[in-house]
Each structure stands twice: as C-alpha cells, then as structure tokens.
Amino acid sequence: MSEVGKGGNGRDVGQDGEGREVGQGSEGRVGSEGEGAGWEAQVDDALPEALRIQPLSPDAIARMRGAAEREWHLATGKGGGRSARRRLTLWLAASLGILTLAVLWHVMSLTDSANFGRVARSDVQSADVRFDFVRHRSLRVGDTLRVGDTLTTHAPALISISNGGTLRIAADTVLQINGETKASLQRGQIYVDLPPGTTAKSPFQVVTRAGIVEHLGTAFEVLSSPQIVRLRVREGRVRLRAETAEVIAEAGTELTATRAGAVSRRSISTYGRDWLWVAALAPDYEIEGRPLLGFLEWASRELGRPLQFSDAHTREVAERTILHGSVSGREPLDALASVLATTSLSYEIRGNTIWIQSGRGT
Numbered sequence: 001m002s003e004v005g006k007g008g009n010g011r012d013v014g015q016d017g018e019g020r021e022v023g024q025g026s027e028g029r030v031g032s033e034g035e036g037a038g039w040e041a042q043v044d045d046a047l048p049e050a051l052r053i054q055p056l057s058p059d060a061i062a063r064m065r066g067a068a069e070r071e072w073h074l075a076t077g078k079g080g081g082r083s084a085r086r087r088l089t090l091w092l093a094a095s096l097g098i099l100t101l102a103v104l105w106h107v108m109s110l111t112d113s114a115n116f117g118r119v120a121r122s123d124v125q126s127a128d129v130r131f132d133f134v135r136h137r138s139l140r141v142g143d144t145l146r147v148g149d150t151l152t153t154h155a156p157a158l159i160s161i162s163n164g165g166t167l168r169i170a171a172d173t174v175l176q177i178n179g180e181t182k183a184s185l186q187r188g189q190i191y192v193d194l195p196p197g198t199t200a201k202s203p204f205q206v207v208t209r210a211g212i213v214e215h216l217g218t219a220f221e222v223l224s225s226p227q228i229v230r231l232r233v234r235e236g237r238v239r240l241r242a243e244t245a246e247v248i249a250e251a252g253t254e255l256t257a258t259r260a261g262a263v264s265r266r267s268i269s270t271y272g273r274d275w276l277w278v279a280a281l282a283p284d285y286e287i288e289g290r291p292l293l294g295f296l297e298w299a300s301r302e303l304g305r306p307l308q309f310s311d312a313h314t315r316e317v318a319e320r321t322i323l324h325g326s327v328s329g330r331e332p333l334d335a336l337a338s339v340l341a342t343t344s345l346s347y348e349i350r351g352n353t354i355w356i357q358s359g360r361g362t
Helices: 037-051 059-074 082-113 273-280 294-304 312-320 332-341
Strands: 005-006 014-016 021-023 115-122 127-131 134-138 144-146 151-155 155-160 166-169 173-179 182-193 205-208 211-215 219-224 228-235 239-240 246-250 252-256 263-267 307-309 346-351 355-356
Touching: 082 263, 127 307, 144 151, 205 219, 211 219, 228 239, 246 263, 252 294, 273 294, 294 312, 294 332, 294 355, 307 312, 312 346, 312 355, 332 346
Parallel strands: 182 205, 307 355
Antiparallel strands: 005 014, 014 021, 115 144, 115 155, 127 134, 127 151, 151 173, 155 166, 166 182, 173 182, 182 219, 205 211, 211 239, 219 228, 228 252, 239 246, 252 263, 346 355
16 A cells, blocks of 8 residues: 655655655646656647537538427427328327226226125225225225225224125224235234124135134134234134144134244133224114014124023013114113113123123022
8 A cells, every 4th residue: 555645845745556756746747757747748738639629510500400400390290291290190199099098997997896895884084995006085984895995094994894794994904905705904903703694705814924814704803013913713713824834713812923923822801901992893783673682692792792691581581572773873882781771681791791680680
C-alpha cells in the first residue's frame, strides 16, 4: 500500500509502484518535471481542436426537419392520408375491443362464480370484499359471497352458508373463498357451525398454514396468527391434515400448531368466557309457532352447555308448550331468560349444565 503525506512544497505526495515520488502540482498536473510535463502540454493543446463540434450545414438541418415532420404526421394521422387514418382507426378499435373483453370477463366471473353464502349480520361497512385484484364492494347485510372473493372484516360478521350452517367471523379477519365449502384463513378467527342434519356435497374445509381443517359433523373455532394456528372443537369431531401427520380432535379438545410444525393437544371447556364472541353472533331463532323444547335445545348448543330437566313432567311441559313472539337480535342467554319468563318453567346454571325445572320447584 502506498504512503501518502505532505511534500516539502506543501503538495500531497506518495510513492508509485517503483518508489518514485508523485504529487499534485500547483497547475493540477500529475508527474515530474521534464519530459512528462512536455507531453501533457501537447495533449492540452490538442484537446480543444479535437473536441470542437462543426456546425451542421443548412441541407442537413432541412433533412432532419423533414424526417421529424413525416414521423409526426404518421403518429397523429395528419397529412398521412387514408393509410395513417386507417391505422389510427384500427388501433382505436382494437383497444376498445380489449377493454370490452376485460369488462365482460370480470362481470361474467362475478355472476358465474358459485355461491358460498349470504351476510346475515354485520355492521354497516364493517367489511369489504375483493374479487381477484379488483375492489368489489363494501359488505352489507343480504350481500352474497361467491367463490373467488376475499373477505376482510373490520367488525364481527355472521355468514349463512349456502350448503347449510353458519360461519361467524371475528373482527380483523381475512378469509379467501376457495370453493362452495372451502375457505382459506389468512389471518384472524372464525367459528364454523354445521348443526346435525346439515348436508353438503363435500366436507367443509378451512385451509391454514398448519394444514387443512376438515369437519366431521361439528362446530369448531379456528384462529390463525403469525405465530400459531389454533383449533378448538366444541361439538363433534374435526380432522387436521398437516404435511407430516393427520390428527383427529374430539369435542372439548384444542390443537395448537406452531410455525415449526409441532402440534400440541389439551382439553378445554365448551362454554365460558372464551366462547362469548361466538354467542354474540348466534343466528336468530324464530320461536313463533314452535315448541319450547326446540328453543331450549338451540340455546343449549349456542351456550355450549348440556340441557337437563328436573323430571319427566318438566320435559313434557317443554314439549307441548308452543311459543309466540320473537327474540330476534338477542343473545342466547338473554333470549333464554326472556322466553322462560313467559312460561311455567325456569332455569339455573349448575356447573356446566342448563338445569330446567317447573315453577313448582324440586
């Protein structure tokens, strides 16, 4: 490496590869005195002559102007005659055709896509739906979700699935609809409820980064975050098909899969605080003209607590009592209290059980 310092005359100096001093003179030239300085002087004298630009002749300027005018006429269709105008017309027609085809393709995609479900409950403009890369619409009650849509929620929403059952979606959830009974949970939390008797062409599937969650006749919750995928089975059974293994979880079981691929299992309650958000999105139960027993069974499922009667007489009363009115918009526990207040029966929460008794007591 060459050394750099100050020479005796105040110039920056160093040593070249052969040990000779080189420096920056006051005139900005590099080298030593003598032959090198004379050669550089000759170069300085020759450069201005070599770099001098000769002016264009009038003929050359005229030729350049003519070429530019011809190109401009062809591009704008001015002065180009029928050929230029025809090219312009064909170009415009082709562009319009491509645009029309693109619009038709998008409209046909929206109308021909299979129906996934309908929004049964949601705050106004609490979610939006995209089809491919196009922003489709803000989500409102009564709107239809189709295969290919990507749903982003800003508040909880309830979806009535076309093939039966409901899908409850927490706020800040992104869900891509892949099929009539298949959805990809990109982030957030959902609850799938497929009551007994629900039939579909194929099992309902939720695609997650940990694998595919497939129902086996059940109600379950799936949460997806950057750290974990969590599956909680509230009723029935669920199958988790991961890359390395297949796991079946029964009611009251939680499976947790980490980013590393490890899956752990533990027992959980099917009622309580963790399920409050699910109860808040319960679909309305139409009580008008229906027996009390059917309503009690609905409330039992929504609250995750088994139903018990104090005696045979109490059950008989529930079977033959026909309800009237409406509990629309009320959460299950509130609806239960309101309905039983109009009958001869009452209820208590005993442990994990909804205990129904007659007005006479036990």
